[in-house]
Amino acid sequence: MSLDDQDLSARIRQHATRHTAPDALRAGIRTQIALADAGRAQKKPEAGSRRGWWSLRWPTASVSFAMGLAFAMLVLPLVPRLDLDEPIDATLVADHVRALQVGRVTEVVSTDRHTVKPWFQGRIDYAPPVFDLAGDGFPLVGGRLEHVRGNVVATLVYARNRHVVDLFVWPSTAQQAPVRTAYRGFSVVHWADGAMQYWAVSDADGEEIDGFARLWKARAANP
Numbered sequence: 153m154s155l156d157d158q159d160l161s162a163r164i165r166q167h168a169t170r171h172t173a174p175d176a177l178r179a180g181i182r183t184q185i186a187l188a189d190a191g192r193a194q195k196k197p198e199a200g201s202r203r204g205w206w207s208l209r210w211p212t213a214s215v216s217f218a219m220g221l222a223f224a225m226l227v228l229p230l231v232p233r234l235d236l237d238e239p240i241d242a243t244l245v246a247d248h249v250r251a252l253q254v255g256r257v258t259e260v261v262s263t264d265r266h267t268v269k270p271w272f273q274g275r276i277d278y279a280p281p282v283f284d285l286a287g288d289g290f291p292l293v294g295g296r297l298e299h300v301r302g303n304v305v306a307t308l309v310y311a312r313n314r315h316v317v318d319l320f321v322w323p324s325t326a327q328q329a330p331v332r333t334a335y336r337g338f339s340v341v342h343w344a345d346g347a348m349q350y351w352a353v354s355d356a357d358g359e360e361i362d363g364f365a366r367l368w369k370a371r372a373a374n375p
Contacts, residue, residue: 241335247298248318248353258294258309268295272306280306280321283371315356324349330365341365
């Protein structure tokens with residue numbers, strides 16, 4: 153006996169089991185989709201200018217596959233509504249994921265730190281340091297503003313292969329060596345240098361984010 157499409161769909165909904173995808177898988181899919189959208193939105197670089205990381209054309213099939221998986225997963229949102237007593241790691245991971253979900257990874261798009269750094273002037277009351285780490289495998293993508301617990305915070309955006317690395321930066325007189333934690337499949341590295349404190353968030357491998365923090369500290373020590 154054959155089933156028409158409606159009967160088959162009804163039986164699938166009634167009898168099929170659903171499995172929640174791991175946080176790391178969902179994060180990776182959302183990251184690839186967000187980066188692909190950002191890449192298509194960029195203008196071609198002017199003649200003689202260095203090609204940005206987004207100028208590479210990624211295989212359409214890979215992006216379509218990722219989008220298909222994302223829409224197929226009938227699961228709860230990755231980050232639930234936050235309580236006021238949750239740690240800052242949860243807040244920053246939520247901001248990171250929200251930017252990927254809505255496609256607002258950057259508000260200023262540039263690989264040139266001399267373009268990204270001045271963009272923050274007049275938008276926040278401090279000047280975050282900005283470095284291009286492209287030579288070390290972490291090209292600068294741009295920046296945006298985030299509202300973290302009532303404060304407007306500079307957020308620098310870097311790429312690592314097809315991963316997004318958000319670096320949240322705000323003033324602090326504390327000094328702290330980098331410490332890495334994990335939250336819902338994301339790596340979070342925090343450190344402070346007496347002038348600013350930094351929180352790097354990404355779904356990239358933890359060792360890669362540790363390397364990012366080391367590179368940043370070294371560049372800040374010898375700007």
